[in-house]
Amino acid sequence: MTEEPPKGRKFFEDSLSPASEVEAALRPPSFEDFTGQPKTIERLQVMVGAASKREEALKHVLLCGPPGLGKTTLAHIIGHELQRDVRITSGPVIDKPGDLAGLLTNLQEGDILFIDEIHRIPKTVEEYLYSAMEDFRIDIMIDQGPNARSVRLEIPRFTLVGATTRVGLLSAPMRSRFTLQTRLDYYDRADLTKIVLRSCKLLGCTINQAGAEEIAIRARGTPRIANNLIHFTRDYAEQRSDGTINEDIAAKALELLEIDDRGLDEMDKRILSTIAENYKGGPVGLGTIAVAVSEEEHTLEEVHEPFLIQEGYLKRTSQGRVLTQKGWEASGIAPSKDGNQMSLI
Ligand SMILES: Nc1ncnc2c1ncn2[C@@H]1O[C@H](COP(=O)(O)OP(=O)(O)O)[C@@H](O)[C@H]1O
Ligand SMILES: [Mg+2]
Numbered sequence: 001m002t003e004e005p006p007k008g009r010k011f012f013e014d015s016l017s018p019a020s021e022v023e024a025a026l027r028p029p030s031f032e033d034f035t036g037q038p039k040t041i042e043r044l045q046v047m048v049g050a051a052s053k054r055e056e057a058l059k060h061v062l063l064c065g066p067p068g069l070g071k072t073t074l075a076h077i078i079g080h081e082l083q084r085d086v087r088i089t090s091g092p093v094i095d096k097p098g099d100l101a102g103l104l105t106n107l108q109e110g111d112i113l114f115i116d117e118i119h120r121i122p123k124t125v126e127e128y129l130y131s132a133m134e135d136f137r138i139d140i141m142i143d144q145g146p147n148a149r150s151v152r153l154e155i156p157r158f159t160l161v162g163a164t165t166r167v168g169l170l171s172a173p174m175r176s177r178f179t180l181q182t183r184l185d186y187y188d189r190a191d192l193t194k195i196v197l198r199s200c201k202l203l204g205c206t207i208n209q210a211g212a213e214e215i216a217i218r219a220r221g222t223p224r225i226a227n228n229l230i231h232f233t234r235d236y237a238e239q240r241s242d243g244t245i246n247e248d249i250a251a252k253a254l255e256l257l258e259i260d261d262r263g264l265d266e267m268d269k270r271i272l273s274t275i276a277e278n279y280k281g282g283p284v285g286l287g288t289i290a291v292a293v294s295e296e297e298h299t300l301e302e303v304h305e306p307f308l309i310q311e312g313y314l315k316r317t318s319q320g321r322v323l324t325q326k327g328w329e330a331s332g333i334a335p336s337k338d339g340n341q342m343s344l345i
Contacts, residue, residue: 026199026227027073029080035198036191037070040182044074047180048081057110058082058159060133060177062118064167065184066306068224071163074184075114078161086112086161091120097128101140101153104132109156118162119169126174133160133177165302186221186310189213195223196230200245205234207245214250220263220307232257262311264330267295268304272313275323276331283320 028034031045044061051058058078063071072088079086087107094100094115107113115121121129128138136155141148162178164170175181187195196212196219215233219226230245236253237245251261258266274292275282286305290297295304305321308314313327328335 023224023227026202027076028198030077031081033198034070034073034077035194036187037184040074040184043180043182044078048078052082057157058112059179060160060162062162062164062167062170062175062178062181063184064164064181066186066222066302067165068222069184069186070223071184072114072116075112075161075163078159079112082110082112084110084112084159086114088114088116090116091118094125095122097125097138097140100125100128100132101138104138104155104158105153107156107158110158111156112159112161114161114163116163117165118174119164119166126171129160130173130177166298186307187223188221189216192216192219192221192223192226196226199227199230200234203230203234205230205237205245206243208247210247211245211250214247215245215254217261218254218259218263220265220268221310222307229254229257229259262330263307264313267293268308268313269330269332271300271304271308272323272327272331273333275314275321276328276333276335281328281335282322283317285320289321 031041034041040063047058047061061078063074065071075088076086085108087103089103094103103113128140132138132155136157137152138155139150139152141150143149160178167175167181167183193209193212193216196215197207197209200207200212211233215226215229219229233245233250233253234243236256237243237249240252241249260269264272270293271289274289275284278292279288286300287297290300293300305314305316308327309316311326312324313330315322315324323331
């Protein structure tokens with residue numbers, strides 16, 4: 001039986017689902033509106049500028065970094081700046097070479113294909129993606145048994161923008177096919193404050209500088225978290241006060257969410273106190289911590305650990321994770337006098 005050529009439509013995400021609509025409204029539309037990440041922005045501006053001038057497709061770009069820092073936003077900005085469509089899909093959705101072929105043959109010349117969580121593309125599909133990225137064609141097998149034959153599909157010159165929270169899981173051949181690999185970092189307080197003020201303006205909610213700073217310091221360096229905190233704080237301000245967000249209202253609202261003034265959330269604090277209390281400050285393996293705090297290992301690795309390490313609460317050593325002095329202090333548990341290890345006597 002001959003298979004119909006696969007259609008790509010169903011693998012594209014509907015970018016206007018209700019949840020993404022709220023996010024989309026707060027998304028900066030252009031490089032100028034995007035706060036922070038100066039190195040990444042300059043790199044992208046250079047490439048996008050050159051591609052438009054030469055009127056050719058942008059080279060493939062890989063965006064890495066923890067969730068909520070702006071990878072999807074940047075993919076949209078790239079499309080906007082190039083005045084090209086952005087087709088969105090994600091790694092786990094493409095589970096057969098035929099799915100990939102369907103996606104790629106549905107693209108127009110110069111389109112941007114955004115593959116989120118690209119590290120989750122199955123290995124069997126990955127190889128096909130190589131030739132698509134490099135030579136803009138793929139050879140797929142159709143039919144089975146004696147009728148099996150390979151068909152070469154030409155693909156319009158497109159740009160792949162990949163996003164990943166786990167660049168270490170991408171194979172070297174995959175990584176090397178991206179002309180630019182750039183990493184997004186957690187935002188500092190000043191940039192997050194700007195983002196908070198901007199989002200509040202778009203949402204039509206009144207906030208002062210101190211209120212914005214208060215939200216910024218509790219947002220774990222992450223714009224998505226900052227936006228979520230704004231929504232809650234705005235509700236709190238309306239219910240408990242006159243609707244204006246100031247320092248006091250923001251602090252009270254966020255205390256109600258048990259987010260402390262270092263930006264640590266409940267899980268962060270549980271990780272630190274578990275290492276302190278049960279493992280004497282470490283070293284302890286990630287798998288063990290995951291079981292102890294009842295959380296998926298990969299969530300700890302992608303979401304919690306990068307922040308705790310960047311902020312200096314936790315160290316990664318070859319034997320496992322170890323609390324720093326700052327980590328001990330945040331855990332609320334006193335270490336023994338002889339350094340990290342509790343005395344055994
Ligand atoms: N630099 C930024 N300036 C303003 N808002 C931002 C910025 N980066 C991200 N955001 C906001 O944070 C939210 C999450 O960003 P997103 O691009 O979806 O993150 P990711 O894809 O990395 O998980 C979006 O709603 C967006 O509005
Ligand atoms: Mg995203």
